[in-house]
Amino acid sequence: MDENALDPGIGTPHVTTAQLDWMLDSDPAIRWQVLRDLTDASAAEVAAERARVATQGWGARLLAARDPDGQWMGGACFPGRGEPPQAGHQPWTSTLPAMMELYDFGLDPTTDTAREMTALVASNCRWEYNDEPFFTGEVEPCINGRTVTLGAYFGADVDDLVARLLTDRLDDGGWNCGTEDGSTVSSFASTINVLEGLLEYERATGGSEELRAARRGGEQYLLDRSLFRRRSTGSVAVEAWLEFSFPTRWQYDVLRALEYFRVADVRDPRLGEAIELVRRKRQDDGTWLLENTHPGAVHVELEQGDGRPSRWNTLRATRVLSWWDTPG
Template structure:
């Protein structure tokens, strides 16, 4: 109960998900707490930073100032990480915080984004997507979640699926092998789209993408069993476009399917990372400019990782 009290002492965006996923509170209590995301805490802060035209920092994937530098021939300095303050990363974060799609702020924002926000790639409309799967997957996710028209984007992602079942942002440059990063972004988008009862049939493609991850036990090479990237074993929040094991497990939990035996090793990794006080640490914050801090820093107990780990273990059936 000490861990639960600590989680419930957090932001409304944490509290409503704890009430829904861990304490299984009555629906009306969950809804009341979720409504506070629009007016209090992190959700309200992000909404207050929105531009009048519905965008954040004047851009889709990058702030307008960065794009203006590019177009002027000035290479941006991303040595400290890319900025996470433009429209796409902010909408993804609001979706993860659980801003109610029916809220006035959400409805107004999505209508403005649809009307005004264009991709830096080739001036495409935001909810039409551009060419990179990791970007389009997240655009599909926020569009489906917030009720925008994204049928064409879902169709485009199905057409971009590779022969091994996954996706890769570098297919336009000739990539033929999938990427864990791109695949998880697209899978989350397809799941949100399917759960929104979109008109395009995506379930078969989604299952093929899941097989790509499951065949690799969520973090190993299929050919050798090696771990391609140790960062996949370190839990981040927010994940941005990056892959890690906890993100993948939380995705599979959200599908509503029973755990596949091929996630066993990944679940054990989650168990092993539990601290003596019952929390999980924030381990690998992705660098770059942000609008707000959501946890207390790497190496310290993280509410988001603790929430996600606990609900993954609850889904798996052992409670930790």
């Protein structure tokens, strides 16, 4: 078969045999998601590949980087329970970003490894801001949203933190990490972090009407701005949001937002411009590039640098387009 031909055994018409082989020639964290989302692989095949996340490659290396008490680098947001760096870039080596990477890798939350990890973090990790236990959260919605994501996915109790996020929502429908300092207008970044957390919580628990209403309000905040435009002028709010990163950390970009709407299965014509941006960024060889790595120390390098083809972004963009182009 021509390596650039569409394979009838592939689960989506948006990927060729060559692209699929390239994505599968990678770490288990990517391979199992490619098998699940882009092929007709059986559930048993997907599960077997997913199980390797804990024992091979990036996932195993990240788990091995833990401290004896189960934290990463002795801190929640910052290594050694320190303060944000005065100069330079935030390190991504402490507990919150490390656990978010394992979430992105799809570490199976039902495994003994994941359960032990979650229990140790719950017992031993405390926030720099208020010295509260990790899954209690702190003050910033962008941090609390990711904490809810982790708690809901890995099985920790984050009910009170969800309740706090529901009360933290601003009048325009979204959230802002600066509300403690008087901000009254939502931000894209804070809003996407909270939306992802609320969606994960809803999937885990069934949620409530109040939670669903809050999610719809946050979604409308982004949709009213076509995911990247200022509502007041229609201009692009931040040019960097048009560049795709991975891991996304706390930052916002269009592909991250589209992944949320894909998982939530919210099909709205106001997503159309963002979808076309993703299509235009597809390279001639069918890949998408890594464009905007967020600098800072890491435990594991996942890609070969900006401007190079990215397996992560190719997987994410392909499944967004496959979802959008498949009748609901």
